[in-house]
Amino acid sequence: MSQPPRVDLRSDTVTQPTAAMREAMSAAPLGDDVFGDDPSVNALQAELAEMLGFEAALFMPTGTQSNLCALMSHCQRGEEYIVGQYAHTYRWEGGGAAVLGSIQPQPIAHAPDGSLPLDEVEAQIKPDDAHFARTRLLALENTIGGKVLPMDYLAAASALAQRRGLARHLDGARLFNAAVAIDAAEPYAAARRICSHFDSVSVCFSKGLGAPVGSVLCGSREFIQRAHRWRKMSGGGLRQAGLLAAAAQHALHHHVRRLADDHALARRLAEGLQGLPGLSVEAPQTNIVFADVAPERAAGLIEHLKARGVLATGLYRLRFVIHLDVDAVGVERAIAAVRDYFLGA
Known part of the structure; x- marks a missing residue:
């Protein structure tokens, strides 16, 4: 498959x-x-x-x-x-x-x-x-x-x-x-x-x-x-x-006016990540979502997401960036992958 x-x-x-x-x-x-x-x-x-x-x-x-x-x-x-x-x-x-x-x-x-x-x-x-x-x-x-x-x-x-x-x-x-x-x-x-x-x-x-x-x-x-x-x-x-x-x-x-769609999806992503233990999410103003991960939960997060087909960066904070190749389905997949990491067994 x-x-x-x-x-x-x-x-x-x-x-x-x-x-x-x-x-x-x-x-x-x-x-x-x-x-x-x-x-x-x-x-x-x-x-x-x-x-x-x-x-x-x-x-x-x-x-x-x-x-x-x-x-x-x-x-x-x-x-x-x-x-x-x-x-x-x-x-x-x-x-x-x-x-x-x-x-x-x-x-x-x-x-x-x-x-x-x-x-x-x-x-x-x-x-x-x-x-x-x-x-x-x-x-x-x-x-x-x-x-x-x-x-x-x-x-x-x-x-x-x-x-x-x-x-x-x-x-x-x-x-x-x-x-x-x-x-x-x-x-x-x-x-x-x-x-x-x-x-x-x-x-x-x-x-x-x-x-x-x-x-x-x-x-x-x-x-x-x-x-x-x-x-x-x-x-x-x-x-x-x-x-x-x-x-x-x-x-x-x-592609200018459609940036509003990216901003809306960033807000949806941030909403979907709110309330997770060990994760503090900053409300986005545009297309970038930043989150701070508790040190004891940071190791393995990026690899966990990658294994589930979601790519993010964690250079100094966890960062997700929405763009024209990301749709609502992709955002929901990202939310699910992050929630699985913080709430899964």
Whole structure:
């Protein structure tokens, strides 16, 4: 008897291109993007920049490269960016800004809602003194650990940065998850409102939006010109990249509003795991469910789930991520597998 397909909840990066997305990729007109004449890349860049309220945009192979090029375009060697302890641009991207850009990170502990306390941000801005790295940039992430930064917080953080002469960058890898959580009826408008508080934004298409590859960095024309040079130097120049840009543009048109379905399934998963002895579940705001496992129950949990066809991660907390390849049946299977571990003999 064949086994049911596995339920892969490790990340929303595991999504497969849909049939419609593959058709869009196959039909994409192509050029050479290093020469700037790939029409599919140019169309994606122009559409996203206009949608989010920026002058220009640049297609990148990865979100890591997009963030790196942004940081190096904002900061010079020996300068500093303020960032959260659990932000990707500090913790999860290999230290690229420090190693490749000679840019010093100044990490700050997150508040419970994922934000950076603004009094602590201001306290970490260095004086203009030769003893210190010059503070140049405030880098935020939205969503952060699945949490949505509130609009009033973004406005206050932006105002602080502008008052203190700092540029503002947003790692918006899951920008549209945040936008859907803020306004499911008008997510594109919500995304634009979020972006209005930043000088640059990186948007990832290979997470919840389901494209196989690609992020786009948005900013002013002059900023994107600098980022274009850094993209070339870091090996990001692609040729017939329109195959990938077409997938991203298809996702932009067809996979944004459906993120609300992922959020609803995440809530169902969290509800199904509530009340289990040895497991504390955090109510999700978007598509990511975190849970804390009692130390005496942790050993063997991931393998137990895997044996039942459910994949999850437990790098620092138990994490389940919903995406377009997970349906209601898969969520119920995951609930059953977890409950069997904690309640079974």
